[in-house]
Amino acid sequence: MKTLGYAAQNPQDPLGPFTFERRSLRDNDVAMDVLYCGVCHSDLHQARNDWGFSRYPMVPGHEIVGRVTAVGPKVTRYKVGDAVAVGCMVDSCQECDQCRKGEEQLCRQGNTQTYNGVDRVTREATQGGYSKQLVVREEFVLRVPDGLDLSKAAPLLCAGITTYSPLRTWNVGPGSRVGVVGLGGLGHMAVKLAIGLGATVTVLSRSADKRSDAMELGADALLVSSDAQAMKAAANSFDLIIDTVPVKHDLKPYMPLLDIDGTLVMVGQVGPIDEISSIPLLLGRRRIAGSPIGGIAETQEMLDFCGKKNILPECEMIRMDEINQAYERMERSDVRYRFVIDLATLS
Ligand SMILES: [Zn+2]
Numbered sequence: 014m015k016t017l018g019y020a021a022q023n024p025q026d027p028l029g030p031f032t033f034e035r036r037s038l039r040d041n042d043v044a045m046d047v048l049y050c051g052v053c054h055s056d057l058h059q060a061r062n063d064w065g066f067s068r069y070p071m072v073p074g075h076e077i078v079g080r081v082t083a084v085g086p087k088v089t090r091y092k093v094g095d096a097v098a099v100g101c102m103v104d105s106c107q108e109c110d111q112c113r114k115g116e117e118q119l120c121r122q123g124n125t126q127t128y129n130g131v132d133r134v135t136r137e138a139t140q141g142g143y144s145k146q147l148v149v150r151e152e153f154v155l156r157v158p159d160g161l162d163l164s165k166a167a168p169l170l171c172a173g174i175t176t177y178s179p180l181r182t183w184n185v186g187p188g189s190r191v192g193v194v195g196l197g198g199l200g201h202m203a204v205k206l207a208i209g210l211g212a213t214v215t216v217l218s219r220s221a222d223k224r225s226d227a228m229e230l231g232a233d234a235l236l237v238s239s240d241a242q243a244m245k246a247a248a249n250s251f252d253l254i255i256d257t258v259p260v261k262h263d264l265k266p267y268m269p270l271l272d273i274d275g276t277l278v279m280v281g282q283v284g285p286i287d288e289i290s291s292i293p294l295l296l297g298r299r300r301i302a303g304s305p306i307g308g309i310a311e312t313q314e315m316l317d318f319c320g321k322k323n324i325l326p327e328c329e330m331i332r333m334d335e336i337n338q339a340y341e342r343m344e345r346s347d348v349r350y351r352f353v354i355d356l357a358t359l360s
């Protein structure tokens with residue numbers, strides 16, 4: 014099947030229209046029309062080869078909401094017309110201990126990324142959601158719960174699950190004290206999801222400018238990290254800090270904020286971190302951890318949770334041909350809080 018998308022042809026040039034083939038349906042495949050696709054920071058990084066493993070041409074996009082148009086003969090869970098979603102991965106070995114536990118994101122053989130990955134059958138490059146059609150095996154297709162606004166749900170598939178998974182891993186619930194560093198695509202979802210789970214949520218920011226934004230999202234407090242006195246007063250007052258900042262930054266100021274056995278989990282930055290003393294880690298039995306997305310079962314749980322609580326990202330809808338300006342604005346953090354492409358604007 015021929016489909017139209019938007020691709021990066023190399024690290025320098027803007028993305029532009031690109032026609033390519035989607036595979037014909039395998040027995041367990043679901044074909045869908047893509048309705049909406051969120052724009053993740055990693056799309057920009059991968060389009061520009063910031064991480065050094067990009068292959069071109071590349072159609073980015075891994076926050077995908079669509080509608081089923083056809084299913085293979087062995088598909089049992091989806092039918093034509095269903096509202097479905099696809100996130101950051103489209104396949105895994107399905108056999109290792111992690112896959113068997115439903116932690117496909119941690120597959121021992123590596124999961125297959127939705128784009129800039131390699132198809133496990135044909136060894137062809139996978140291409141993402143900045144496109145009109147998508148074909149994905151049934152096991153990696155998610156159901157969008159009834160009532161969830163399809164035009165806003167897409168960012169849940171990366172920003173949502175990336176922040177929901179650590180909240181669940183560290184058992185956040187009523188009474189938990191959660192801090193969120195960085196108030197972008199991931200950070201604003203961390204705030205909404207932690208509140209939804211019943212936690213007390215504080216946004217940590219370098220300046221007080223973000224106070225009204227944090228309050229609008231429902232946070233209980235804003236802690237200004239450049240205010241030494243306020244930081245001292247907040248010592249030992251968090252169980253979990255979710256650090257969503259996408260660039261290298263100093264973690265030292267956050268460590269004393271964690272209570273005993275508290276964890277700072279990094280979900281944004283990919284790469285080396287600044288030197289840090291083990292003293293606060295040893296003395297308070299504190300941890301620094303990382304967390305990727307979640308497994309398929311947990312992603313479905315997150316979608317169902319958002320459906321039940323009507324938790325949705327704050328989105329700015331764009332046309333497909335506005336993607337290059339959107340990338341420029343993202344680099345300036347000029348978006349509240351996630352761009353979503355309306356694929357109806359691509360023809
Ligand atoms: Zn992403």
Ligand SMILES: [Zn+2]
Nearest residue numbers: 106109112120
């Ligand atoms: Zn596996």
